[in-house]
């Protein structure tokens with residue numbers, strides 16, 4: 207496995223540079239500036255401690271490989287991606303799972319990150335424990351920063367128990383009726399006409415909720431619902447093949463809306479952050495996380 | 497509030513009175529004394545003018561005047577912080593949020609409540625009773641501490657083990673930045689685009705601006721709760737039980753450990769039914785749907801018995817459950833009766849090393865001839881060694897300080913971190929470079945500077961500054977109704 211030192215050397219301290227993961231969201235935030243050096247993050251699971259519910263892993267590791275490893279011990283991480291997505295890419299994009307309402311957001315997953323900054327120096331954000339308020343939370347800043355503030359080499363992630371089973375149901379119930387039938391459903395998605403519910407947990411509990419939902423007209427789906435990527439900042443109700451998450455307000459859709467504006471104050475604050483972390487703009491040039 | 501009787505009034509005071517009202521601004525000696533401390537061991541703070549705004553516009557006025565007069569400002573909630581976060585240095589304007597205590601709006605369907613920052617944590621929980629929803633973070637100080645303080649310190653509580661600490665429960669924030677502009681961070685409708693500014697503001701310890709309106713996410717009340725009381729004749733067995741519960745895929749809602757000293761102090765008046773001859777008592781709570789709950793109760797019971805638990809008691813009803821928790825919750829009050837002073841530590845270690853580190857904590861206390869009591873959030877490895885002592889005895893404070901440094905050192909050596917929930921404030925600044933390199937701290941400073949380029953909002957805190965303000969000194973009274 208590539209060491210942090212090798213990763214740091216590849217990044218150097220002067221050229222325009224970007225990390226490529228699985229390339230599944232490669233053009234998110236705008237095209238990469240021409241002539242940018244592209245590097246890969248270290249790959250592989252370094253240390254998995256199920257009893258601590260943490261795993262240390264190279265950011266270049268495929269998310270699916272990691273989830274497979276964890277699921278052997280009935281755990282998982284609350285990140286989402288496609289089959290080629292990497293851990294680092296999922297963090298940089300900040301992809302929460304469609305099960306966010308139950309299992310938490312992507313930003314809660316990253317506990318510690320070994321990174322390389324724009325000055326070509328290595329630094330550590332966060333700490334290796336599941337609870338930590340020591341200093342400023344640079345990990346949260348890195349998640350969804352699209353690799354524009356620092357490049358992520360090795361990470362420690364929070365794992366969680368993987369539910370025994372999960373079931374998708376669909377029907378025409380409204381959210382209130384669904385809420386009456388089940389406790390903390392993992393997903394309640396709406397496509398403009400139908401509602402799709404994902405319930406998960408211990409088998410016996412899920413079975414009972416399934417029966418309740420079937421009694422009120424929902425039907426079990428024979429395979430998992432295919433969900434496009436989450437589009438941050440999107441609130442549109444014209445779903446056009448996408449889904450609105452009725453619990454969180456998130457929109458999942460294939461058509462990314464690049465016209466979403468953040469407020470002037472948020473933009474000003476974000477520009478200052480970028481300027482302070484990467485004064486010459488060499489990290490992932492061309493990409494805008496907002 | 498006392499009206500100023502002085503002949504020449506500070507022009508800043510006059511401007512603040514004009515901006516707010518005479519009865520909500522003071523620089524009187526008594527108020528300055530009260531607002532120079534929080535619940536930490538830090539003495540030596542110096543408050544300037546103290547003001548009590550009631551809404552965002554008034555906070556903007558206070559912050560604008562701080563800019564105009566080139567003064568620092570410190571935001572203060574209830575002052576229950578244990579790291580000196582709201583202790584003022586350099587006569588700053590102290591912005592007290594206790595009059596900003598409106599619960600602005602509760603949206604049951606969206607499970608969001610907008611509150612002002614001075615709302616007391618428990619007041620929100622009480623307000624929500626009967627709605628089927630609650631605000632999950634339940635710091636032990638919840639009868640007194642404010643939601644603004646919870647946000648600033650990213651506070652935890654016994655029930656944050658499964659549900660996550662404050663940061664996981666904040667959807668959006670309205671913030672007055674140190675330059676007095678107002679910004680909304682985060683979003684209540686889906687995840688916000690761009691850098692996670694909401695996420696980094698939470699836990700910023702008041703150094704990134706003032707939270708003036710907070711959208712908290714509400715959590716559904718669980719349909720079923722089981723509370724277990726496990727007692728052990730060795731604390732190491734209790735610690736091992738904690739590790740194994742987690743390793744077996746059970747993440748309880750709460751997993752709290754009390755050692756023999758705590759049990760002895762608590763039981764006589766809490767009458768929670770804790771066995772007085774136990775070396776350690778573990779409270780485990782699991783919640784959710786009935787089958788899952790009984791499954792997890794089974795796993796916990798088996799693990800505890802295999803690790804030598806003498807008894808596993810499951811609360812038969814709500815009354816018994818409340819009694820078990822009452823003992824835990826009154827720990828602080830009970831301990832305070834043993835010695836006049838206390839110093840509560842707050843490091844985190846990997847759960848697997850609990851047993852070994854606790855043994856070392858006892859040794860440290862013994863070496864320094866101090867009494868230590870352990871009552872803590874064992875499930876996430878968050879140690880709370882509580883040193884109780886009498887500061888009037890010469891030389892004691894030095895010993896307490898020394899013992900504290902050793903506790904921090906052994907926690908870091910075990911692969912832990914400086915703080916699990918109390919924050920760094922003034923208390924642990926000097927240890928920051930033991931956990932972080934200079935470059936790590938530079939990254940943190942880059943974030944801070946982005947929010948506060950002029951270093952106006954609660955400066956001198958969190959990052960080692962070289963400048964000192966306040967001393968670890970004698971200790972305060974315990975705020976009423978709080979527990980550790």
Ligand SMILES: Cc1cc2nc3c(=O)[nH]c(=O)nc-3n(C[C@H](O)[C@H](O)[C@H](O)COP(=O)(O)OP(=O)(O)OC[C@H]3O[C@@H](n4cnc5c(N)ncnc54)[C@H](O)[C@@H]3O)c2cc1C
Nearest residue numbers: 227228229230231232287292294295296301353358435436
């Ligand atoms: C349920 C679900 C939800 C999803 N939510 C979203 C979403 O909210 N928004 C969205 O656009 N996509 C979303 N996706 C897609 C998903 O986030 C991406 O497919 C994926 O995780 C990106 O990984 P990758 O390795 O392919 O990254 P790449 O496409 O290789 O890279 C993506 C970006 O991240 C940067 N990057 C990659 N690795 C690193 C690193 N180690 N350090 C620093 N920067 C790095 C790259 O430079 C690039 O800018 C979702 C997918 C699913 C299934």
Ligand SMILES: Cc1cc2nc3c(=O)[nH]c(=O)nc-3n(C[C@H](O)[C@H](O)[C@H](O)COP(=O)(O)OP(=O)(O)OC[C@H]3O[C@@H](n4cnc5c(N)ncnc54)[C@H](O)[C@@H]3O)c2cc1C
Nearest residue numbers: 573574575576577581636642644645648651652702707917
């Ligand atoms: C006995 C006892 C038990 C405790 N138990 C726990 C526990 O279980 N878990 C836990 O996490 N903590 C605990 N604490 C610590 C403390 O209660 C928490 O940190 C609490 O959240 C502080 O709230 P407060 O309103 O008292 O804030 P303060 O002490 O007034 O301020 C704390 C920090 O927040 C900043 N601040 C306050 N309001 C705002 C605002 N509106 N905007 C920006 N910054 C602001 C201040 O500047 C300061 O840095 C305990 C304290 C005591 C005394």
